[in-house]
Amino acid sequence: MTQAFRIENGGLINRDKKLSFKFNGKTYFGYEGDTLASALLANGVHLVGRSFKYHRPRGFFGAGVDEPYAVVQLYRNGETEPNIKATEQELFDGLEAKSVNCWPSVNFDIGAINNFLKIFLPAGFYYKTFMWPKSFWYRIYEPFIRKAAGLGVASTKHDKERYEHKYEYCDLLIAGSGPSGLAGAYAAAKNGAKVILAEDKPRFGGSLLTSDVNIGNQSGKDWAEGIIAELKTMPNVVVKNRSQIFGYYDHNMLVMSEKVSDHLPSTKKYHPNKRLWYIRAKEVLISSGSIERPIVFGNNDTPGVMLSSAAKEYLKVYGVLVGRKPLVFTNNDSGYETAIEFKKHGVDPVVLDSRKNPASEIIDEAKNLGINIKNSYVVVAAQGYKKVKSADIASISEDKKQLGKIENIQCDCICVSGFWTPTVHLASQSGNKTKFKEEIDAFVPGQSKQNEITLGAANGEFSLEETLKTSFKAGSELSKKITQKDNEIAVPNVVEKKSSQHDKFWCVPLPKGKNYKRFLDFQNDVAVSDVEIALREGYRSIEHVKRYTTLGMATDQGKTSNLNGLQLVSEIENKVVPAVGHTTFRPPYTPVSIGAIVGREVGKHSKPTRKSPMHTWHEKNNAVFVDAGVWLRPRYYKRGNENLFEASKREAKNVRTNVGVCDVTTLGKIDIKGPDAAELLNRVYTNAWLKLPVGKARYGVMLREDGIVMDDGTTTRISENHYHMTTTTAQAANVLSHLEYYLQLVWPELNVNVVSTTEQWAGAAIAGPKSRDLLQKLFQNSDVSNEGLPFMGYMEGDLFGVKARIFRISFSGELAYEVNVESDYGNFMWEKIIEVGKEFNIQPYGTEALSTLRIEMGHVAGSELDGRTIPFDNALEGLVSKKKDFIGKRSLQRSAFIAEDRQRIVGVVPLDKQTSIPEGSHLVKDDKAPLPNPKLGHISASCWSVEYDNPFSLAILKDGKNMIGQKLFAMSPLKNKVIPVEIVSSHYVDPKGERVRS
Amino acid sequence: MLYINCPHCGMRSQNEFSYGGDASVKRPELNKEVSDQEWDNFVYNRKSLRGKHLELWQHISGCRQWIKVERDTATHEIFRTFKADEEVA
Numbered sequence A: 001m002t003q004a005f006r007i008e009n010g011g012l013i014n015r016d017k018k019l020s021f022k023f024n025g026k027t028y029f030g031y032e033g034d035t036l037a038s039a040l041l042a043n044g045v046h047l048v049g050r051s052f053k054y055h056r057p058r059g060f061f062g063a064g065v066d067e068p069y070a071v072v073q074l075y076r077n078g079e080t081e082p083n084i085k086a087t088e089q090e091l092f093d094g095l096e097a098k099s100v101n102c103w104p105s106v107n108f109d110i111g112a113i114n115n116f117l118k119i120f121l122p123a124g125f126y127y128k129t130f131m132w133p134k135s136f137w138y139r140i141y142e143p144f145i146r147k148a149a150g151l152g153v154a155s156t157k158h159d160k161e162r163y164e165h166k167y168e169y170c171d172l173l174i175a176g177s178g179p180s181g182l183a184g185a186y187a188a189a190k191n192g193a194k195v196i197l198a199e200d201k202p203r204f205g206g207s208l209l210t211s212d213v214n215i216g217n218q219s220g221k222d223w224a225e226g227i228i229a230e231l232k233t234m235p236n237v238v239v240k241n242r243s244q245i246f247g248y249y250d251h252n253m254l255v256m257s258e259k260v261s262d263h264l265p266s267t268k269k270y271h272p273n274k275r276l277w278y279i280r281a282k283e284v285l286i287s288s289g290s291i292e293r294p295i296v297f298g299n300n301d302t303p304g305v306m307l308s309s310a311a312k313e314y315l316k317v318y319g320v321l322v323g324r325k326p327l328v329f330t331n332n333d334s335g336y337e338t339a340i341e342f343k344k345h346g347v348d349p350v351v352l353d354s355r356k357n358p359a360s361e362i363i364d365e366a367k368n369l370g371i372n373i374k375n376s377y378v379v380v381a382a383q384g385y386k387k388v389k390s391a392d393i394a395s396i397s398e399d400k401k402q403l404g405k406i407e408n409i410q411c412d413c414i415c416v417s418g419f420w421t422p423t424v425h426l427a428s429q430s431g432n433k434t435k436f437k438e439e440i441d442a443f444v445p446g447q448s449k450q451n452e453i454t455l456g457a458a459n460g461e462f463s464l465e466e467t468l469k470t471s472f473k474a475g476s477e478l479s480k481k482i483t484q485k486d487n488e489i490a491v492p493n494v495v496e497k498k499s500s501q502h503d504k505f506w507c508v509p510l511p512k513g514k515n516y517k518r519f520l521d522f523q524n525d526v527a528v529s530d531v532e533i534a535l536r537e538g539y540r541s542i543e544h545v546k547r548y549t550t551l552g553m554a555t556d557q558g559k560t561s562n563l564n565g566l567q568l569v570s571e572i573e574n575k576v577v578p579a580v581g582h583t584t585f586r587p588p589y590t591p592v593s594i595g596a597i598v599g600r601e602v603g604k605h606s607k608p609t610r611k612s613p614m615h616t617w618h619e620k621n622n623a624v625f626v627d628a629g630v631w632l633r634p635r636y637y638k639r640g641n642e643n644l645f646e647a648s649k650r651e652a653k654n655v656r657t658n659v660g661v662c663d664v665t666t667l668g669k670i671d672i673k674g675p676d677a678a679e680l681l682n683r684v685y686t687n688a689w690l691k692l693p694v695g696k697a698r699y700g701v702m703l704r705e706d707g708i709v710m711d712d713g714t715t716t717r718i719s720e721n722h723y724h725m726t727t728t729t730a731q732a733a734n735v736l737s738h739l740e741y742y743l744q745l746v747w748p749e750l751n752v753n754v755v756s757t758t759e760q761w762a763g764a765a766i767a768g769p770k771s772r773d774l775l776q777k778l779f780q781n782s783d784v785s786n787e788g789l790p791f792m793g794y795m796e797g798d799l800f801g802v803k804a805r806i807f808r809i810s811f812s813g814e815l816a817y818e819v820n821v822e823s824d825y826g827n828f829m830w831e832k833i834i835e836v837g838k839e840f841n842i843q844p845y846g847t848e849a850l851s852t853l854r855i856e857m858g859h860v861a862g863s864e865l866d867g868r869t870i871p872f873d874n875a876l877e878g879l880v881s882k883k884k885d886f887i888g889k890r891s892l893q894r895s896a897f898i899a900e901d902r903q904r905i906v907g908v909v910p911l912d913k914q915t916s917i918p919e920g921s922h923l924v925k926d927d928k929a930p931l932p933n934p935k936l937g938h939i940s941a942s943c944w945s946v947e948y949d950n951p952f953s954l955a956i957l958k959d960g961k962n963m964i965g966q967k968l969f970a971m972s973p974l975k976n977k978v979i980p981v982e983i984v985s986s987h988y989v990d991p992k993g994e995r996v997r998s
Numbered sequence B: 001m002l003y004i005n006c007p008h009c010g011m012r013s014q015n016e017f018s019y020g021g022d023a024s025v026k027r028p029e030l031n032k033e034v035s036d037q038e039w040d041n042f043v044y045n046r047k048s049l050r051g052k053h054l055e056l057w058q059h060i061s062g063c064r065q066w067i068k069v070e071r072d073t074a075t076h077e078i079f080r081t082f083k084a085d086e087e088v089a
């Protein structure tokens, strides 16, 4: 296959390296340095897709980030990615791509019937038509739209690629490596500033790669290469190509997406696919350049119609002719530059200039080359369906209202230039209010909002000499502020051709009797007529017009369509463009892969995993783990073919009859020291703490200021001014912040220090009637008798040479102890307990058995302390001091909290003693009552009582105090269950609490 | 992402901090009679200002100190930051 449209020489591609690729199943060849777009054009392929709404044939319109048409589905290394711009995708050997938006094929597309039923999809069509009848939405409209719409298909497979995040700081961040960016970077770097220069394309240089200019006696391109080469040698400079700064956020934080591997057939080992840079810059130079805008005319979406700057770029960078009979349609001098390039390569263009008598150096050059120029001429309509075959052209009156006689001329492409639109997105995102610049018919940045400065074409400055001057100066001054250095840089001599004023002309009127579609937004198929409809129907705000018509809403974000849309609205509304205003520029400037945004935080890395020091033992002993916050905890230890229910029942029963051991390392632990420690506890807990003796633990409840229970746990007085607090696993971090808040802000006079020691201690709960016998064998030098270590007592002990803390506290309701050792000894402790406990038939138990034990004892936990309950609701009012004040006490006087029928914890047993009640079930009086059935309460936790061998649940029930003995229904619509139940005391087992004291 | 000057640690990114609400709220003293209205104002009622706002942040992934930050809620501009015990003039 020959590359018929590749010129013999020239371009910046590597002709020594031929690459093979496939497009829509057909094999082609290109060169290293090509984009998919340039390689296709080199092969004469202009038809790449179908448009979004009307499914009209689509070709290439641009040569870079602004491309609205050439969006393809890419296949690389066994993966597929949608929404890839062919103009940005670099060619690699073996690349495969397919068209999107067409079904069954790009050449024969059924959706194109929309195009012939023109009435079918005008502005607001979706809003109007698909409203009614409602039942049609799911069955007919939605599937139809889903099939027809979309810019490709997301892969359903797991993404094998890796994405990285990087945080970086610099003195000067520069967005864009055109003349302004290079000059700014160079001057700042010479002053010793830390500079990051970002370029979204593979090649540095921006407009210098394609413009016919001379800087310091070198071509623009050579000058740019020299600067880049020097910058790369400087240790204080980072230059990054393939890197798009897509968002400007608060406090000079900018985010850049670096395509590390997209240009390669597959990602290199240990390399990411993309790297997202979070850059905090002291100063920002926005040198993002400008994008050529089109002139609107009939059938201006036909493949072969493209921006004149793109045609020039394909020729100068890639050595590709976009046509052999080009028609250039321009309202300014840029079109001539393209025409001159064609002519230099032996192709004869025709130039149509809407201006009557333009004169400039560039135009003179074109004339001298003998280029055919028609002044006061416009393209009325492109002709040809899948490719431009000819153009209807006509002369135009000076007021641009009257067209002369229509003539048809043969051409195979139409290169259009409607002047330049500065890329103000980043400046606007920083908070800069843009202003309209009459001379260029476009918005430019206004007053700097953050530490940003916009220069060059992005600021509406199109003279190279002026751009270099201001950019060198800015680079020096910005860096001088930071480094205090002042190394003067001489601005090189610049040779450029002066251009003449552009024509304020952007849309060709329709000839009489013709109804050509004239597109404003090429990606979303928004035509002039659509905007007219929106305005006729009363939409006035540009933001509303945008949403109603979808103008500028596609993935190209209207880079080529926004200004012409505004011109149209201003014309119809008879307002000046600045009065119409523009829609908000929001990040990202270009689409960013979700993978890049997520970075490494996927799968098991989506949150940290915390493991106790005994984790490996649990694993070896068939533990089945459960997530407890960020911790992994054994849920149960599987024996043989046991399931969760059987195993947890066995484990819980063994605690009630023998002895069990549970890993409680995950409990939050806070070390509290200082002479005012007792006073702090007394203020944050609801009960009294001033008289707790050394060597004693106490259970405490903490409230929020609004009276709601925040957390519970035990705190032990280790020595005179030293306490050890435990919190629930889930609330550990919040409780610490809570204590710090009061100590630092509310009571700074208290002399107390708090610090988290959760990770410093490994914990094992030893529970069951035989726990004391076991403990005595573990701590042979200590007296752990009921007298030596009474309930809520504390002592230090020697565990076979390891220092341990022993607390006599119980969550299971059995005689129980908690042993803590320093984390490094956790596994030693655990193995000793298991080893010595063998003779007492010890079994480890997991969180499921732990729950069972606490539920049937009526001990509250996270499912009752759910951020909606007060102490009374949890039957904890006995712990609420009437004498002293504490955090949240005043709120307990709220009328709802002291209501006679206030909710309260109760026990619930199914009448059949068989059916387990799903957690979350509602308790109702009448199971047949019409919906919504009045809810009296809800089931907070359920278990299978090992004591009574029947289901048992806890519930928070309205007027729970007076409901004991009542018969209600537990209803779970989710599980489709209605269970008749009886309300009993929440203390189902050992209501007097004798076991813990035994 | 905001860039917050922790008076103890220096300039740090927002993801090291957690937000703590209006810094001008004063907790009524313990053991003092407080009317329902006063208590409601303390616990619930906040102004939700547009503009300059003195607020609390805690440098949780840093020095763990609570600090006061004077920030514009509309523009996110941060004017000054203070230690917990510093008086704001």
Ligand SMILES: [Zn+2]
Pocket (backbone or CB within 6 Å): B006, B007, B008, B009, B010, B059, B062, B063, B064, B065
């Ligand atoms: Zn700090």
